[in-house]
Amino acid sequence: MSVTENLRAVEKRVSEALKRAGRPENSVTVLAVSKTKPVSDIRELLQAGHRDFGENYVQELKEKADLLPEARFHMIGHLQRNKVKQTVGRAVMIHSVDSLRLAEEISKESVKQGVVTDILMEINGGNEESKFGYDFSEALDAAAEIVRLPGIRLRGLMCVAPFVDDPEKNRPIFRKMYQLAVDIRSKNADNTDMNVLSMGMTGDFEIAVEEGATIVRVGTAIFGERSRKAFQELTFAE
Numbered sequence: 001m002s003v004t005e006n007l008r009a010v011e012k013r014v015s016e017a018l019k020r021a022g023r024p025e026n027s028v029t030v031l032a033v034s035k036t037k038p039v040s041d042i043r044e045l046l047q048a049g050h051r052d053f054g055e056n057y058v059q060e061l062k063e064k065a066d067l068l069p070e071a072r073f074h075m076i077g078h079l080q081r082n083k084v085k086q087t088v089g090r091a092v093m094i095h096s097v098d099s100l101r102l103a104e105e106i107s108k109e110s111v112k113q114g115v116v117t118d119i120l121m122e123i124n125g126g127n128e129e130s131k132f133g134y135d136f137s138e139a140l141d142a143a144a145e146i147v148r149l150p151g152i153r154l155r156g157l158m159c160v161a162p163f164v165d166d167p168e169k170n171r172p173i174f175r176k177m178y179q180l181a182v183d184i185r186s187k188n189a190d191n192t193d194m195n196v197l198s199m200g201m202t203g204d205f206e207i208a209v210e211e212g213a214t215i216v217r218v219g220t221a222i223f224g225e226r227s228r229k230a231f232q233e234l235t236f237a238e
């Protein structure tokens with residue numbers, strides 16, 4: 001199967017999940033997670049009319065975004081403050097804001113560039129030591145601080161749920177994410193437009209859609225398995 005056929009299959013599963021949940025058609029964006037994958041794969045999807053892609057590494061996002069101006073790249077990986085300068089103005093949205101200091105850096109750089117950067121707060125939904133993000137319990141207070149910053153707009157929440165054998169196990173996390181987004185939205189703060197829930201990956205995106213995801217981030221089901229080695233060997237310039 002080509003990457004385009006894979007994407008269509010994912011989109012079909014998304015629309016079936018939307019139907020099951022009684023949600024409107026086309027209310028979910030499939031973010032094609034192209035990290036470590038070659039520009040030729042992205043070009044194929046661009047030709048098929050797909051626009052939204054997710055990248056984890058700033059250098060890779062930068063190279064691909066500069067080569068493919070018609071694509072919309074989202075930053076979904078952990079972001080270090082010293083890489084913010086290269087990310088702002090290139091990424092259409094930063095999904096992985098996990099500290100006030102990072103938000104402040106994005107704010108500063110956005111003001112400098114004269115842009116408003118759309119951000120999501122990353123939530124450590126499974127409470128895993130190894131993962132980045134706010135705990136559910138601290139997210140409301142953190143949101144209140146973040147939205148005071150100029151040059152950024154809080155658009156919603158993101159989580160990387162635990163890797164599980166049965167995706168049903170992540171349903172309670174997705175449900176809590178939805179509720180937290182409702183709670184933050186109800187504060188009606190400035191600099192917010194809370195309508196994005198970025199959750200669900202290859203193993204669990206249908207459950208996430210049933211629980212209210214508006215963006216699913218799907219890599220493996222579209223592009224196939226990844227290896228770190230492939231990334232190191234690739235040069236993205238053609």
Ligand SMILES: *Cc1c(COP(=O)(O)O)cnc(C)c1O
Binds near residue numbers: 035056219220221
């Ligand atoms: C790699 C990655 C994905 C995609 O994962 P798959 O399981 O391949 O669909 C989604 N979100 C983030 C943050 C990732 O790092």
